[in-house]
Structure formats: C-alpha cells, structure tokens
Amino acid sequence: MFFKSEGELVDAAIVHYRLFEFGRDIELNNKKFELTFTLDELKPDFIILADSFIDQCRVDDLEQxxxxxxxxxxxxxxxxxxLLNNSPKLATDLMIDYLFADLFDHLFKRTKEAKIIINKIHTLDYNNFEFTMTGETFQHETF
Structure with missing residues (x-):
C-alpha cells in the first residue's frame, strides 16, 4: 500500500479517516491524496465483510x-x-458508497498519532489486481 499526499509518499501509520456524514462537507485547507493498494491487501477480512454486505443486500431487498x-x-x-472481476465499477462504487469505513479500518490501524485525515473520496479504480483511490485530506490539527 502506498499513500501520497500532494505527490509525497506518507507513512500510512499516520493516516486515518473521518465518517462522511450527510450534509457535512468540511473544507479545511484540503490536500489531494492518492492511495494505491492491491487485492491481496484486502484478503481475507475485507472480502468477508464485502461478501456479508452483498448477502445482507439480498435479505434486505426480499424483506423490504x-x-x-x-x-x-x-x-x-x-x-x-x-463482482470485482465482472463488474469492477459496481464493486468500487459499493466500496466508496457503503464499505468505505470497513475498507479504511482494514487498511489503516486506529491510532492516536493520526496526522492526516481522509476527508473526501473522488475516485476508486480497479485494474490488474490494484486499486487506486483519489480524494482529499486535511491535517488532523486543523479539525
């Protein structure tokens, strides 16, 4: 996994995220980020969570x-x-819209030393077993 802020490589140990609450758009001297990670880095825990989410969608759809x-x-x-192999766009949309907290919890360990906070996700692409995410961050001290 590689995390870049404004093009500079950053230690992922100082990165965390905020919950993207509805109607709450935070603009705090945001900086662009790029995160790359592989499919293998998601195994097995995130994959299990994603499968559970999809299974629950089926149950909820039937009940509702x-x-x-x-x-x-x-x-x-x-x-x-x-889903990732046959409809990668839908898979990445689910990751952004519904599974981002699980994804970030899997990739970034909770720490009191967080200095960079992921504020917004712009894109998430999947190609050749690698994911590339872009978005915005802010410095922890400014929040």
Missing amino acids: GFIDIPELEELNYPDFFS
Whole structure:
C-alpha cells in the first residue's frame, strides 16, 4: 500500500479517516491524496465483510419488497470476487458508497498519532489486481 499526499509518499501509520456524514462537507485547507493498494491487501477480512454486505443486500431487498441496488439484483448478488472481476465499477462504487469505513479500518490501524485525515473520496479504480483511490485530506490539527 502506498499513500501520497500532494505527490509525497506518507507513512500510512499516520493516516486515518473521518465518517462522511450527510450534509457535512468540511473544507479545511484540503490536500489531494492518492492511495494505491492491491487485492491481496484486502484478503481475507475485507472480502468477508464485502461478501456479508452483498448477502445482507439480498435479505434486505426480499424483506423490504424493493431493491436498493438494482445492479446487484440484476447480477444475482454475486460474491465480491465475482463482482470485482465482472463488474469492477459496481464493486468500487459499493466500496466508496457503503464499505468505505470497513475498507479504511482494514487498511489503516486506529491510532492516536493520526496526522492526516481522509476527508473526501473522488475516485476508486480497479485494474490488474490494484486499486487506486483519489480524494482529499486535511491535517488532523486543523479539525
């Protein structure tokens, strides 16, 4: 895993995230970041969580009587690996929209030494077993 802030490599041990709450857009001298990580770095814990999320979507859709994520239903609620291979855009959208906290908890250890806080996610792409995420961060002291 590599984390860059404004193009400079940063030790991931000082990176954490904030919860992206609805209606709360924080602008605090944000800096651009790029995070790259591999599929292997997600195994097995995040994959298990993603599979559980997809399974729960199926259960919820049946119980509610309506479909929250039609694309998942159209693909018959595949496991995460299948989704990543056959519909990588949907897989990365799920990671950004629903699984970002699980993803960041998996990649970044909670620490009181966090200096850089992920504030926004702009993109998440998957290609050749590697993910590339871009977005914005701010310095912990400014929050």
